[in-house]
Amino acid sequence: MKRKETEAGKMKGKEEKIRKVRAEDVNIEKIKERNVKIKKLKAEIQCADAVLIGAGAGLSTSAGFTYDGSRFKCYFLDFIEKYGFQDMYTAGFYPYETPEEHWAYWSRYIFINRYQNAPKNVYDDLFRLVQDKDYFVLTTNVDHCFQKSGFDKSRLFYTQGDYGLFQCSKPCHQNTYDNEAIIREMIEAQGYVIGGGDAPSLPDGTPSLPKYGLSLPEGNPLKMTIPSGLVPRCPVCGAPMTMNLRADNAFVEDRGWHMAADRYQDFLRRQKRKKILYLELGVGGNTPGIIKYPFWQMTAGNPKAVYACINNGETACPREIRDRAICINGDIGEVLKN
Numbered sequence: 001m002k003r004k005e006t007e008a009g010k011m012k013g014k015e016e017k018i019r020k021v022r023a024e025d026v027n028i029e030k031i032k033e034r035n036v037k038i039k040k041l042k043a044e045i046q047c048a049d050a051v052l053i054g055a056g057a058g059l060s061t062s063a064g065f066t067y068d069g070s071r072f073k074c075y076f077l078d079f080i081e082k083y084g085f086q087d088m089y090t091a092g093f094y095p096y097e098t099p100e101e102h103w104a105y106w107s108r109y110i111f112i113n114r115y116q117n118a119p120k121n122v123y124d125d126l127f128r129l130v131q132d133k134d135y136f137v138l139t140t141n142v143d144h145c146f147q148k149s150g151f152d153k154s155r156l157f158y159t160q161g162d163y164g165l166f167q168c169s170k171p172c173h174q175n176t177y178d179n180e181a182i183i184r185e186m187i188e189a190q191g192y193v194i195g196g197g198d199a200p201s202l203p204d205g206t207p208s209l210p211k212y213g214l215s216l217p218e219g220n221p222l223k224m225t226i227p228s229g230l231v232p233r234c235p236v237c238g239a240p241m242t243m244n245l246r247a248d249n250a251f252v253e254d255r256g257w258h259m260a261a262d263r264y265q266d267f268l269r270r271q272k273r274k275k276i277l278y279l280e281l282g283v284g285g286n287t288p289g290i291i292k293y294p295f296w297q298m299t300a301g302n303p304k305a306v307y308a309c310i311n312n313g314e315t316a317c318p319r320e321i322r323d324r325a326i327c328i329n330g331d332i333g334e335v336l337k338n
């Protein structure tokens, strides 16, 4: 009886070993296949007449702009303790009782997501790949990362707005206003010092993020409000100001937005029949009508065009363009580094 059991145990162990080896083989195959695709993409970038980049939230996530975890705790521990927030994004929708508290939250949010540099060099790596090409960027991201990494402003179209701009909340007129100076004032009024060294360490043991350019000097109590005099109001009608972000039909499309839209159309006209690479990066399923579907359609309409897509998880494309598509499943930063 005992012997039988050990025999069975041995068999089981063998089977497990075989399963493990097979799983490793599958993994190796996947890595090989991915490397072939990366090589192919590199060659396509080199020989394309032009590259149109379409970038979604996944690109900034890959660059380290995460909205939860230690990055969230670092700057919002007081808000988390008071309200039980889980992540930066949903906490932004909370109906704060006073505009002073609303802007304390939002000024930190805007400062770390718009004015600080991305933790990883993903945008810089991307820029190096296309800087000598005739390129254009269409993006739903509002965090200004392309410009911070050296992309030419006249080759960018931010369709959904910019955290760095305010607009009238009504809106009573179609202008936007640069908000860097006032956001800095709001941050400093809460006790932070801008340009300081490491971020404050956390009492719960979460490692603090290095060199974020914001520090809280010892003895400075962190305030969760800003002075009433800093609450931004429309210079024309006095209504509260808000971020220039497309959330509903109150979004202001200012002169800069229209000029970028025109330049994007010019680029498409110029490249219509040429060898163009449509490079889709980190575009999720939320707004496929802005980048993903047009990229598929334009690829289908131009036999010389190639469609490439890098995404963590979602990499599908229609059968009609599959023979001219390179779909790579993985972290964008890691793929670009190769």
Ligand SMILES: [Zn+2]
Pocket: 168, 169, 170, 171, 172, 173, 234, 235, 236, 237, 238, 239
């Ligand atoms: Zn107004």
